[in-house]
Amino acid sequence: MSAPQNSRETASSLLFLSPFLILFSVFLLFPILYSLYLSFYDSSQGFGLTNLRWVGLSNYIQILGIHWEGGAWKFNDPAFWWSLAVTFLYGGLSIPLGIAAALFLALLLNNKLYGKNFFRSAFFLPNILDMLVVGVIWTLIYAPKYGALAQISSAILGPEQFFNKVGPLASPYTALPAIVFAMVLKGAGFGMVLFLAALQNIPEAVYEAADIDGATKSQQFWYITLPLLQPIIFFMVITGIIGSLNAFTEIYAMTAGGPQIVIGDETLGSTSVAGYYLYKQFEGGRFGYAAAISYVLLAITLGITWIQQRFFAGDKR
């Protein structure tokens, strides 16, 4: 290609790319820097660009720091550390359960069946439905006295029991697992389709060979199926971690961060995950603080990703 032609090609490429590139730079690249800028400011005088006050690193010190009080070291912001712990608990429950449920469904469906597509679609359907609405529906299912769970359990166990009197979402010990259960049911179909596609790619000959060698069904599962599904599991773990760090709507819809639990001398929300805590800061007008928290969360995400890349880089080759 001659030089003028080349530059024409470049120009037309840029023209095609420009709408995307402008929007990308303005709304995806610039905010990352802008957020860093905001994280050094305090906005407690009310909303507005003119009300920002430079505070240097003090937002970060408030989030991450500790101080000496009453003969012990204490976190400056225990609610933030607590929200991180809740986030990891949320991920730690929902990721393995989600993978197990998806894998179970995929193994059931990986057979010669009539109506396979019907089952596949039925399990997948809740995935695409609005998270807030699904959360609201589950809140009402879990609700004591009038919820579906309360009514059905009352008919079997009588009215004097946990589901009818308290409800899973009102107890700090069951609220998070109850949310996890609802979300696993909503999301299982997605992983199921991934697993199913991978399962159907495993050649039948592999299992036949294992049969001849006398491997039992469970040996075949642990030593053939599971290792071949590892990329999918890996993918689901990564998306699960990002999903837990971004979790907000399900918490907002189902518990609004509650119910409260007292640990030490702090009152903390038993389902207040990091995303929800960030939103609460934002809602309270502490924009600079919220920006600083989001930077800390970004650092955590990148850290986890880096560890996984290192961990799995040798594995893939």
Add this chain to the structure above:
Amino acid sequence: MNTHTDQADPRTPAAQGGSPLRVVIFVTLFVAMIALCVGICGQLYRFLTMVAAAFAARGGDPAKAGEVMKNMAWMVDALTAATALALASIAIRRWIATHVEQRAAFLRTFFLYLCLTAGVVVVLFPFFWMLCTSFKPAGTELLINTSNPFDIVPAEPTIGNFTKVLKLDAAGAAASVDPVEAKKNFGTYFMNSLVVASLAAFLVTLFASMGGYVFAKKELPYKPQLFGVLMATMMIPGMMYMVPQFFMVCSMGLFGTKLAMILPHLASVFGIFMLKQFMETIPSSLIEAARIDGASEWQIFRVVIIPLAMPIILTLFLLTFLSHWSNFLWQLIVTDFENPLSITLPVGLALFRGQYTSDLGLIMSASCFSIVPIVILFLFAQRYFIEGMTQGAVKE
């Protein structure tokens, strides 16, 4: 010969076990199947008559609708019995027709079907419950059918919840004196969501196809590096953007507008990735041929690329539509609650739930506006949804 295969095949140890055991298992599964069938079909048929009765009853009178349902009850029972009988005869005939050696496998498949059906019931139950509750008149959500606690279809249905949510009832007419209050109904929210989601999906798809075409087929200095930057931003959690994007939208004076809801999300890196992957499979010779014929770059894009990439473009459109249909957090942040024209479905539902905390019928009928259209869309385009959402993962 038979005994020989039995011994050689260790996978069917049941084949050596006594036949009576297998009969017992078959009978157990058979009974479970009938119970499941009667439960599911009974509820589904009852639900259909309930909807018909609720709409047929003039003035939305629950008692009249209840009458109609009672009159149609024999039909429900007959249909349920017919379905159960049909399934029973299929199961028994298959059982008899199956060779003794194959019966263990038969039982396994039978069990599999029952598990899958039970799974579907568990997964879809919340949505069925939503539909049923949305037809329950106020104050009767607490009533349960004492003879059968699993019967969740209302005995005396009404469409009153829907008219109230749309402000078409008497109270809604009273509110229409104040035009802003009258507009705060789920009809408005639905239209807002529809406009926001369609517009966003259209623009995202357009810009992503143009960009994807460049990355797949055209030359540009530093193209791989640029693509690397795009991919890197996919790792950034969405929460990160909440604060800066809000400040930007506000300083542009867009707070409370539909534009504020879509503008920050028009650059879809995922869309670029998806379309690039697909467009790379389009043979370059087609583009060369068009170029030799004197087609301009834009004509090549419109006449050659777009038609060939249509399936994937449609998929991206649907997925983007979906993500904006349920993008609650961002829409909540930029919504001006005084202006009903900026309230979308999820935000409207959150607002509504704050007002009618325990009025289940109303909340559920409001939820239907978000769920039912998507379910219908899914029924027609499930292939696009399922493949679109999962293919990015598999290709990695």
